[in-house]
Structure formats: C-alpha cells, structure tokens
Amino acid sequence: MSSITQVQQDMLARMGQFAELAGGDAVRPASLPMAEAGGFGESFESALRAVDAEQHRSSQAMEAVDSGRSDDLVGAMVQSQKASVSFSALMQVRNKLASAFDDVMRMPL
Template sequence: MRVGGTAGGINQVMALRQEILQRSQALQQVRTGSASEASGTDAAQAGTPTGAPGQVAGFADTLQNAMQDVSAVQKRSSDMQAAYERGEVTDVAKVMLARQEAGVAFEATLQVRNKLLSAYQDILRMGG
C-alpha cells in the first residue's frame, strides 16, 4: 500500500516541478515583454533539458540545474535591487518583478524539497 503512496509522491514532485517550470517561463515572458514574442523559440527551448535529443537527464542533474537556475534568478534580483539603490535602474516595476520571480522560485524549491523529504521518510518507514 505504501509503495503506491511513494510512487504517487514522486509523481506529485514531478508534477510540481513541471508547474514550477511553466510559472518560471510565464514570468520570463512577462519580464522580457515583446522580446520573447519576437523570438518564440527561446521560450520553447527554456524547458528542455540540455544534451542530445532524446537523452533523459538524471535526477541529480535535473535537481542541480534547478538549484542553479534558482540561484541565478536570486542573484539577478539582488543585482537589480542594488542597481536600483545606486540609481542605475529607474524602473521599479522591473525590480519588483525580479524580486517576485526570485521569491516564487525559492518557494517552489522549498516545496519540492519538502515533497522529497516526505517521500524519503516514507521510503525509510517501508524498510522497517
């Protein structure tokens, strides 16, 4: 009975990951505005794993890439905020959007972490 629950937990994590990727792409499209509309292939390629076509990235690679993406979003947000404080960026909407995107990325990462931890604990309980 628990095996199905664990498989369901993994499916939930994967579904959550897909939702995160979709939200991230939507935020990137909003942030870039008409530039992303002019080059629609960039948005389509953003969700595809790197490597040869048909090659499936491992779980560790996928997780590492996701963490690097979150880190990059947070760094960009921090850089934009610092530039705004120095007076280099005058569009407060862009700064706030970058902060919101960083917050969403962090929250999504935290939710994935919680789901993975819960699945790991379920697996540990199965062994006993």
C-alpha cells in the same frame, strides 16, 4: 522564456516521467529511464542553479535601483517576486522529496 517557466516545464516533464514509471512494471532496472535523461540529481541541480541565477538577477536589479543606476523600480520588484516564487517552489519540491524519502524508509519490508 523566463527561467521560472523553464523550471516549471522541466518539473512537469519529470512528473510525467515519474507517472509513466509508476504505471509500468513493478520492477525495472534503476539505470534505464533516468540515466538516459541525465538523472534526477542532475535535473535537481539544474533547477537549483536556475533559482540561484534568478536570485542573483533580482539582487542586481535591486542594487541598481538602490544606487540610482536604474529607475525601473517596478521591474526590480517583479524580478524580486519571481525570485521569491521560484525559491518557494524549489523548497516545496525539496520538502516533498524529503517526506517521500522518509515514507519509503518507514515502509515495512
């Protein structure tokens, strides 16, 4: 399984957990659901590390083609596009989280 697919499946699983939480009771202890699953910060860190690994694989493949060690130009370009898409998806998630945080901070009490 490619790392982008793994990141996407992890994000979908987290979205499912958040949907479950949104449909439940209004007040729950913050430590219960996320602490057992490893936490949101840990999940985001693993997604960040997966995107970083994808970027490194892409740069290694491009370097191999540039130096003549590999003739797989198409494979290097596909790897580069996978890294680009995974980075773009990560930035979109980060931007959504930042805007959600801003919205929560602007809520009247």
